[in-house]
Amino acid sequence: MSSEMTAYVIDEYGDPDVFTERTVDVPEPGPEEVRVEVRASSLNPVDYKIRRGDIPDFAPEFPAVLHCDVSGVVDAVGDEVDRFEAGDEVYGMPGGAGRDGALADYVVGHAGTFAHAPETLALADAAALPVVALTAWEMLTDKGTVDVDDDVLVYGASGGVGHIGVQIARWLGADVTATGSTEAKRAFAADLGADATVDYTETDVGSYVDQYADGAGFDLVFDPVGDDHLQTAFEAVRPFGSVVTTESSSTQDISALHANSLDLGVVLVILPVLLGERQERVGEELADIAALVDDGAVEPHVDERFAFDEVSDAHRLGEDGDFVGKILLENE
Ligand SMILES: NC(=O)c1ccc[n+]([C@@H]2O[C@H](COP(=O)([O-])OP(=O)(O)OC[C@H]3O[C@@H](n4cnc5c(N)ncnc54)[C@H](OP(=O)(O)O)[C@@H]3O)[C@@H](O)[C@H]2O)c1
Incomplete structure (x- = not known):
């Protein structure tokens, strides 16, 4: 095996054209680490937010190799690793924030x-899952709980996190109301199994609470968007209900939490990688998610595929927002 490899690096923050294809040394796994030959990655908003310099605390050191999601084949294992051996097909969220990631x-x-x-998914397509599926899973089974016949409202249902959220909520037995800003996004959410869809740009909160949550409010509101959505989530949830979100860094009026005795759960999925703590939980949750996929309960939707050397185009599309589900990058 060559001691060198191709990587797509950034030397500074910038626009989507900031990536450079470069030959670099193949990294060596240390104790408790594995090296994976990369088959694919996918795009998450965190990847372009790091590239832009929006969240410098999350960036690896320059020159930085971005992208959190990966699927591939284990190539070498470090000391004290007994769960994997060379040749295993794996997926994961090893870096791309805090340490080098998958674009190599x-x-x-x-x-x-x-x-x-x-086992039932093409190995490349498994790279569409880690960040979004871990996030949706933690929102619905850790930060919140969903019982059979609960009314669950899913914002951003056509996006990466939301489209897995709809499927997991359905699998948990909920009645799912999904929002989408366009006809195509709502049709996609309905195809995923949502029981009802709402154009939130044209419908006020009271109307969809009346129509889809008996006027009482949703048992749980799933918010992978934040800002205005987090505020309307507090209006859409019933007394004693739960709001789960990925974005609580905005300034909000949280008086509804007090007035209605609400639970608010916040997920920061990449934190185990950033802190180097609780990383085993990531793999345990990914094993649960793989079982859901193999049972037919969850399937990632790949809208567009790019080669690694087209990473700039993938980022442009992601930032434009003109897609549903996920954008995949394959290492050809
Ligand atoms: N904290 C965490 O651990 C964590 C984990 C994963 C993702 N996130 C964050 O959660 C958000 C969603 O991630 P994702 O992968 O689902 O993203 P995505 O695939 O780009 O989808 C985002 C969806 O949100 C809706 N949206 C509403 N307002 C938006 C706006 N101003 N800009 C972009 N989208 C908007 C859009 O649906 P409509 O057009 O129908 O509104 C869109 O489909 C991102 O901000 C991401 O960084 C956080």
Whole structure:
């Protein structure tokens, strides 16, 4: 094996054209780490937010290799790794924030941030899952709970996190109301299994609470958007209900939490990688998610595919927002 590989690096923050294809050394796995030959990655908003310099605390050191999601084949294992061996097909969230990520021929990460890939999915497509599926899973089974016949409102239902959220909420037995800003996004959410869809740009909160939550409010509101959505979530949820979100860094009026005795749950999915703590939980959750995929309960939707050397185009599309589900990048 060559000691060098191709990586797509950024030397500074910038627009989508800031990526450079470069030959770099293949990284070596340390204790508790594995090296994975990268088959694919996918685009998450965190990748372009880091690229732009919106969240410098999350960036690896320059020159930085971005992208959190990966699928591929284990190539080498470090000391103290017994869950994987060379040749295993895996998916995971090893880096791309805090440490180098997946936009290269090989990535090294803590073994705990990987799981065996779902058996019923093409290995490349498994890279569409880690960040969004871990996020949706933690929102619905850790930060919130969903019982059979609960009324669940899913904002951003056509996006990466939302489209997995709809499927997991349905699998948990909820009645799902999904929002989408366009006809195409609402049709996509209905195809995923949403029981009802709402054009939130034209409908006020009271109307969809009356129509889809008996006027009482939703048992749980799933918010992968934040800002205005987080505020309307507080209006849409019933007394004693739950709001789960990925974005609470905005300034909000939280008096509704007090007035209605609400639970507010916040997920920051990448934190185990940033802190180097609780990384095993990532792999355990990915194993649960792989089982859901293999049971037919969850399927990622890949809207567009790009090669690694087209990463700039992938970022442009992601930032434009003119897609549903996920944007995949394949290492050809
Ligand atoms: N904290 C965490 O751990 C965590 C984890 C994953 C993602 N996130 C964050 O959660 C958000 C959603 O992630 P995602 O992967 O689902 O993104 P995505 O695939 O780009 O989808 C975002 C969806 O949100 C809706 N939206 C509403 N207002 C928006 C706006 N101003 N800009 C962009 N989208 C808007 C859009 O649907 P409509 O057009 O129908 O409104 C869109 O489909 C991102 O901000 C991401 O950084 C956080």
